[in-house]
Amino acid sequence: NKYNTRFISTDKIPPVFLCFRDRKEWADLEPVPQDDGPNPVVKIAYSEKFSDVYDYFRALLKNDERSERAFALTSEAIELNAANYTVWHYRRVLLQALSKDLREEMRYITAIIEEQPKNYQVWHHRRMVVEWLNDPSEELEFIADILSQDAKNYHAWQHRQWVIQEYKLWDDELDFVENLLEEDVRNNSAWNQRHFVISHTSGFSDAMEREIQYCLYQIKKAPNNESAWNYLKGILQPLGLSAQPGLLERVLELKQTHCSPYLLAFLFDCYEDALENSKENVAEEEQQKTLKKALEICQLLAQEDTIRKEYWLFLGRSLKNKHGSSDPSDEPLADDPEPSVPVSEQQEMS
């Protein structure tokens, strides 16, 4: 394609980029300089190449030219600024108007994403091409490759979820997730994908016991991995943490050998859930015992997890306010500078 020859070269001189304004095939088109106005602000000192390419892009846009040379120019414009969504939009218009080879476009976008995997436009463009081709067959492998370079790339995961959901490619995804978790059990994106796959396939009712097992297994290996604890809580929360028989006991056991701020927070959540969702037959005394245990954990966390001290103290006050008995001997939590104040004295936050 004659429009792809950007370099002139001779034996002796290294190839240089030939400006569009010097290319004879473009002589008929008047470039359109950027109109920033007389006193520009945030004025970028564009390179000569950048100005040249975009002056011609603006000219094409102005005329709504739909040609091969326009298409070739969009590649140049994208290389200079892959975040220019106006150029991408125009490229898509041209892809359709010129009935371009979409397989070739897939190869193109694959290369661009490999170079710039954290850009919104490139992933959106790929999605459009996949939709037009109605062919997701390369996607899972491609995304896996991107994730092998950055296992938490948000755009990659977004694209992956879209492909899987749109084309119903669920079958191998749990295996894929498990492999990623083998590599890095702290990969929160992989834990999220695990949740995604299970919610959309088996659901959590049948899978619950297996998932709890899996979490506890990972927690025993790395007790300070927040992702595993968050996942455990996340899957149990809809049913209520205190609804799972034997769980509290298992966690209390773990406390002896595998303690962490996350374990303590989980215990608190169990106690809180017990208080919130207590059945009719739970005695007041039992409730107060649970409350006491919960408040002790808040105290402990306020001392151990000091970055969240304000929060743990609030949780304690809030829980006590909600479930506490009206026992006048109750003292405010130690080290808590803000004892409860009756509502009528509260300042308005208007």
Next chain:
Amino acid sequence: MDGVPTPLRCFNECHSAAMFVDDGVETVTSREQKKVERSIEEVFSVYKQIHSLPQPTLLREQHYQYLKKGLRHLSDAYECLDASRPWLCFWILHSLELLEEPIPAAVASDVCHFLARCQSPAGGFAGGPGQHAHLAPTYAAVNALCIIGTEQAYNIIDREKLLDFLMSVKQPDGSFVMHVGGEVDVRSAYCAASVASLTNILTPKLFEDTTNWILSCQNWEGGLSGVPGLEAHGGYTFCGTAALVILGKEHMLDLKALLRWVVSRQMRFEGGFQGRCNKLVDGCYSFWQAGLLPLLHRALFKQGESELSRQRWMFEQQALQEYILLCCQNPTGGLVDKPGKSRDFYHTCYCLSGLSIAQHFGNMDLHHEMILGKEDNRLAPTHPVYNICPEKVAQALQHFHRLPVPDGNRQPGASADASVSDPTANSGLGDHQS
């Protein structure tokens, strides 16, 4: 008080106990985290050695010069932001307003003219003159114009066309695409809600089903994702939550779960915030994450929570200020993600915005300041929904609420001098939603 320096948390003997525990199981995540902690430890240690009396100092003059220059000229390194120039205006103007540096009238006028050239004939603002309209530069342009706050600035916005643009990117499921033919994610709802509420073009139809779509972004972690199904992320969580606050529907979130998620994002050792669980600290999350706490505080208060503090947000304000002042300032001006990273206007804006949040508790009626270091470190307060100064929000609302909502769809019961509602005042704009 200038005389008595507060002991820094990061100089506490026990502070190294807050470092990451890898349980002997090394993975990419733990390696990266430990690397960052070592570099932060180095910064803390160097600071300790140089300064006998720790008084972290905001490098006002250096930041001011960096911002002043950038507002006019940017090097070719900024070619990658050629489709985000209204953002550059916002990041720089907001930083200047936080630093309480006045914007000369001529500069303000030039910004107005430039943003006028970024406005699309079809409505909304684009990343640069001649480009297509996009919700992100639209958000940035409207905010920048509201910071300027002159009649000239307000008059730049074509409200009728702006509403047309918002309707043109609205999707049947309640979400918005970022631009015609573009991608969907929760940022778009925030951008749309922000500009619509400030310029008084909110109609019931505009945000129909948007609340439910945003709610579907709250996930098993308690935070919000960019689109339903993805991982909870600070930027997206802020956008979704702030959008719901504007629509008066934040109570429909699981606020307790969201609160737990966001407070867990503050890093024990570094003091700053991470964007997602098990990822690295980044100065910009000083706003996206910490900024959620004022929103949640108010939301919980509205729900009848009686045990909220009257002096502090529910994050470690001092630790965040230490991280920003000690680790995120470039000595030649500008702020950064973390030590070793280059400065840029995005991080300058959001580090300063986060610093402001950490310094100021409350609002007009109840205000408690906690300034780390010199009194001169004090920044102007910022509005936690819009991230421009609260006075500018009030002024813009007052201006635009005197104008009729375009399309003849006036809000039920509204009159020309109806009282203006700040979404963080008692009446949510969502009261008018169908």
